[in-house]
Amino acid sequence: MDKYYATGKRKTAVSKVWLKEGSGIIRINGKSLNEYFGGLSSLKLIIEQPFKVTGYESKLDCDCQVLGSGLSAQAQAIRHGISKALVMFDPQARNILKPLGFLTRDQRSVERKKYGLKKARKSFQWSKR
DSSP: OOOEEEEEEETTEEEEEEEEESSOOEEETTEEHHHHHTTOHHHHHHHHHHHHHHTOTTTEEEEEEEESSOHHHHHHHHHHHHHHHHHHHOGGGHHHHHHHTSSSOOOOOOOOOOTTSSSSSOOOOOOOO
16 A cells, blocks of 8 residues: 655644545544644635545544644645655646646745834834824
């Protein structure tokens, strides 16, 4: 039985994803999908999207390790990793996933704070007199 490995990234979240044939179980950091994301059903949907659009939702098991950033960025990093691993498993899946943007790494991240400002672009109140 082969395992397919890929990494996914978003902001500062990095996910390592292993896919193998199975019954559709998704484990993240040793926990089930429901255990890790709790009541956040929108994040669960984000992770399951690549499986649903390609038709592999109950045919592949997914083991993920994810660290960094927040839960939303972690979910998007996992989706990116799953999509890349699915293309390794089935090269025809690329034609489905690429137009949906699942294979594109979203490189946006937090802009650094500048000296003399409150945040990256927000400044202190200026008074003329």
